[in-house]
Amino acid sequence: MTAERLVVIGGDATGMSAASQARRVKGPEELSIVAFERGHFTSYSACGIPYWVSGDVAERDDLIARSPEEHRARAIDLRMRTEVTEIDVAGQRVRALDRESGETYWTGFDKLVIATGARPVRPALPGMDAAGVHGVQTLDDGQALLDTLDRAPGRRAVVVGAGYIGVEMAEALLKHGFQVTVLNRGEQPMATLDPDMGRLVHDAMDGLGITTVNRAEVTKILTGADGRVTAVATNDATHPADVVVLGIGVEPETTLARAAGLPVGPHGGLLTDLSMRVVGHDNIWAGGDCVEVLDLVAGRTRHIALGTHANKHGQIIGANVGGGYGTFPGVVGTAVSKVCDLEIARTGLREKDARAVGLRFVTATIESTGRAGYYPGAQPMTVKMLAEYRTGRLLGVQIVGRDGAAKRVDIAAVALTAGMTVEQMTALDLGYAPPFSPVWDPVLVAARKAVTAVRRAGTA
Amino acid sequence: MTAERLVVIGGDATGMSAASQARRVKGPEELSIVAFERGHFTSYSACGIPYWVSGDVAERDDLIARSPEEHRARAIDLRMRTEVTEIDVAGQRVRALDRESGETYWTGFDKLVIATGARPVRPALPGMDAAGVHGVQTLDDGQALLDTLDRAPGRRAVVVGAGYIGVEMAEALLKHGFQVTVLNRGEQPMATLDPDMGRLVHDAMDGLGITTVNRAEVTKILTGADGRVTAVATNDATHPADVVVLGIGVEPETTLARAAGLPVGPHGGLLTDLSMRVVGHDNIWAGGDCVEVLDLVAGRTRHIALGTHANKHGQIIGANVGGGYGTFPGVVGTAVSKVCDLEIARTGLREKDARAVGLRFVTATIESTGRAGYYPGAQPMTVKMLAEYRTGRLLGVQIVGRDGAAKRVDIAAVALTAGMTVEQMTALDLGYAPPFSPVWDPVLVAARKAVTAVRRAGTA
Known part of the structure; x- marks a missing residue:
């Protein structure tokens, strides 16, 4: 008997949980597993990045639950720094680009798991790519930000966005001794709350010494002669900045899947059934930050990028791919966060x-x-x-x-x-x-x- | 129209919650309320006594949610230090004894609430009434214990019982600088847990410097020439003690209700229906530590003395007595506690x-x-x-x-x-x-x- 081949796109929570769970159910003689990860890391806690940046978590590697070597030791053929650039659904194969060698090649699959995650929203504004402007989506992003914090010419930080990532990063920057201004497009910070409750967060942030500017629409990042950020301009003010952190939110990374004609919902995420199978495709599963999930209270799908869902999805996909059974009924939209205490x-x-x-x-x-x-x-x-x-x-x-x-x-x-x-x-x-x-x-x-x-x- | 009269027996959580809630629903012109409390205090948190004794809570009065004067200000005729000594169900009246004056008198009722609470289990052993042996059921008990702690000839304490009260009191005594030994009849402390989980509590208590002796059956309290406790004897050892705290548990205080022929369940508590009405009696309600509650998981009644149930009962009784509607479906047996951290x-x-x-x-x-x-x-x-x-x-x-x-x-x-x-x-x-x-x-x-x-x- 020839082993079936499972291909996994994406080496973080969902992808590697699915691979590991499938491996637990089926040995290498029954199922071969190839996993592609375009970055440098696997199975890490993106949610932990603000706490690593703040210094609460000492080492980057503390955030890594399982290294590439550990996955390989479980008979998972994990290919790092290798990006899948095309999914050929009908041909049951994916094209991969080895980012080190520049080589591209096709790999066939019997079953496919799409776990491409989310990408930070980066508004197309002048100066967004200036030195000193940072996202915090990946471990690489976190390292780059830490390097900038060490070398920043001054101690003024601007955080763009007042959602979870924004307020957590405000705390992290405060701990680095920065004077922190949070620019918030909405009426109050934490738009995942009603404004009356967001107001309480605003007041508390004030008390912590974090300046929150509401109804602030960023129009431009200003830079100096050296190309480094110097300020953030909004509709009605200019906020001096030695470092800028983007915490505007994320959107599902479904470029590949869309190109392959897979179904995408109103929030840009892949649509799956209860077993996390992509709608209309018996041998393709998707989960984590690249899918939409059913909101059990609203009776509609939503996009929620959250590690706890991603891990559950991986577990369920792994069970189903391995011939077991599991379903993800949906979410009720629970989220917790903190700014200082x-x-x-x-x-x-x-x-x-x-x-x-x-x-x-x-x-x-x-x-x-x-x-x-x-x-x-x-x-x-x-x-x-x-x-x-x-x-x-x-x-x-x-x-x-x-x-x-x-x-x-x-x-x-x-x-x-x-x-x-x-x-x-x-x-x-x-x-x-x-x-x-x-x-x-x-x-x-x-x-x-x-x-x-x-x-x-x-x-x- | 003559006002109906509501009589309440017991001035703590259930009784006074019921009285207050009934008053909220009906004014004095519709409902007169007479409440009898045999002690010195109303509406206090018995659960807080260990934290007052420990010094975490500074003042006794911090534990009092509402004073007699506050209740009286809401048109509740509250009679302190007055004990109900008989319920005449057929005659719809109760006999009260004013503990200050020694006077007794009958008071008629249209509706009656029994909230007589629980009493600590006090095994009939030699020396139980010696100076230095304390229960911790009431504020008066707590004050007496604090006085003893100040005057104790040495710093050795024995706690009898390793349930919630026992472990909380062990912490309190530790904070007073006592060397604490907990005598536990069972296999492990915290008999409300399975022994394998109780074992974890035992180990942690060891780590905190609290000695727990399991399978210890107290046989006698030893006293000195001055009548003060000197040691606690068990089946196989003698534990020197300058102070002894009894934390063996409580049982429903239903002496009055039994004498009046009201129905009592297998655990000694009054039996009520879902509206907290005493079974078979349309105009008598009971709640709090003197009743049995339905365990929704076991499908049987249990006796659980816990402030949170007592307050719920009071609320529901007050609503029903006042002509509103409320039911208490039962409990699932939740309890939380701590010893140090x-x-x-x-x-x-x-x-x-x-x-x-x-x-x-x-x-x-x-x-x-x-x-x-x-x-x-x-x-x-x-x-x-x-x-x-x-x-x-x-x-x-x-x-x-x-x-x-x-x-x-x-x-x-x-x-x-x-x-x-x-x-x-x-x-x-x-x-x-x-x-x-x-x-x-x-x-x-x-x-x-x-x-x-x-x-x-x-x-x-």
């Missing part, structure tokens, strides 16, 4: 998400603490909850607070998955002891207020 | 609980960390999961770890409430970022291992 969390729908899919809702916002009020270290926490009009079904939760705030969102993530109503949530048997929670957990307090709001709206 | 959590069934109700199950135990392994401060965490044989339904979770370990049990608490299988849990969209979780949350890692265990057991 401020914790930020969200799951489910924001107000505008709910409106966009035709849901009518009520909101309830409460303030509480993460521990019993009398327990030392109790810190304020704000919880906002959205519930559907009439049915009272939970639609979303946002939390801004400190110690113990962020992971409380998991309570809501599970409740959303289970389709609970806010009234059902008021009865949840959550862990209580004074060092961990007030006697009414903040999530329960929010649920109680949401119940009242649903009831009032129903009789209005 | 060790966090301990459990929800659902232990192995022996599952066996006791005829469930066959598999277990999975994993070790992980509360943050990404590379993130500073990542600490080990052990998660044990029980899942039903064949169906894979989640039955219980136990967690022992450090930073961020305990409240992760809430994920399982919600999943248990929703009746999720461990396979469904593997797809949960939990909050991920390196400071908060590894890319696979420890609960997901445990769920994945449990899925494998269920599958293997099914094919065995």
Whole structure:
């Protein structure tokens, strides 16, 4: 019997999880695995880059879960610095370019996994390629930024974008002694929150000494005679900068897949079925940052670049490719982040998400603490909850607070998955002891207020 | 119209929550409220007493959520130091004893709330009433213990019992500079966990300098010529002690209710329906530490003395008494605790609980960390999961770890409430970022291992 051949495009979380899982299920005599990675690294935590840049994580290699050598030791034919430049779907082959030698060649496949990830959004503005302007998508990006920080002529940093990456990078730059300005296109930072909750993040960032400029549209990167960045110009101001970090967000890297005619959704990501098979293609799977996922609350697909989804996808693809079984039902949109000691969390729908899919809702916002009020270290926490009009079904939760705030969102993530109503949530048997929670957990307090709001709206 | 009269027996969490909630719904012209409390305090956090004794909480009054005066200001006729000594169900009246004046009198009711709480188990052993032997159930108990600690002739403390109160008090005594020995009747401390998880607590307590003696049956409290405790004798040893703290547990205080012929369950607690009405009695409600609650996983009632349930009961009773609507569906048995920086959590069934109700199950135990392994401060965490044989339904979770370990049990608490299988849990969209979780949350890692265990057991 000739072994089937699995080809994997992309050597990070999804690709190598899929390869490893497939290898666990099938030995080399049954399945040969060839994996292509165009960069220098495999299986690393891109989410950890801000913490490496900040110095919290000492070494770049700490972020690498598994090296190329470790993958090869498991009988995976991993080809580094080799970029797939074409997928021939009908011919069941991919064309690869060895970036070291410049050589190109075709490799046939029986099964294909596309795990090409995401690429940072880089607006086409003058000066974007100037020295001192950095993205933070890859380990190479992180190293380049660290080199710049060491050599920066001054200590003024501008971060473009106030989403997760932006606020995490603001913290990292603060730790390097920079004076940090965050330029935010939106009304408030953290556009993944409603503006009223984003406002709390803004205030906290102020308190940390980070300047946030809202409604700032970057128009140009200004450079000096040496070609290095000197400032960032917006619609109405100029912000001096010795270093600029781009944290605008990412979009699915699907150039290859589009060229091959594979189906792409409204957010630019590949479309898959529940088994992570590309729609219409029995022998092609895709996962991670290059696909769209079903938002179980909105009933639509979304694009979410997040390591935890990428790893789950890899696991499921690996099982299915290996002849096992696994499905990815979708997401509820949970995300957690922090700036210094401020914790930020969200799951489910924001107000505008709910409106966009035709849901009518009520909101309830409460303030509480993460521990019993009398327990030392109790810190304020704000919880906002959205519930559907009439049915009272939970639609979303946002939390801004400190110690113990962020992971409380998991309570809501599970409740959303289970389709609970806010009234059902008021009865949840959550862990209580004074060092961990007030006697009414903040999530329960929010649920109680949401119940009242649903009831009032129903009789209005 | 004459106002209806509501009588409340017991002025702590359930009783005063019920009174306050009822008052919110109905004004004094519709409902008069008389509440009897035999002690000196109302609405205080008994769960906070160990942290007051330890010195973490500075003042006794910090534990008091609402004073008698505050309750009276809301038109609640609160009678302190007044003990109800008899309930005349047929006559719809209670007899009260004013402990200050010695006067007794009858008060009629249209509706009655029984919130008599729990009393500490005090084994009838020689020397139990000696000076220096303390329970920690009430604020008065806490004050008496603090006075003893100040005056103790030496610095040797013995804690009898290794449950929540026992381990919390061990920490408190350690903070007062005592050399602490915990005498535990069971195989391992924290009998609310399986012994394999209790073992982890034992080891951690060792590391903190707390001596735990397992399988120790206390036989006698030894006293000196002055009547003060000098040692605790067990079946096979004598442990010198300058102070002894009893943390053996509590039992429902239902003496009054039993005498009145009200129905009591197998664990000694009052039996109620879902609206917290005492079974068979349309105008009598009961809640908090004096009732049994339905364990939604086991399908049986249990007795759980916990402030969070007591407060929920009070809220629901108050709504129902006031003509509103609320139900308490039951519990899944969630509890969290800590000893110094060790966090301990459990929800659902232990192995022996599952066996006791005829469930066959598999277990999975994993070790992980509360943050990404590379993130500073990542600490080990052990998660044990029980899942039903064949169906894979989640039955219980136990967690022992450090930073961020305990409240992760809430994920399982919600999943248990929703009746999720461990396979469904593997797809949960939990909050991920390196400071908060590894890319696979420890609960997901445990769920994945449990899925494998269920599958293997099914094919065995």
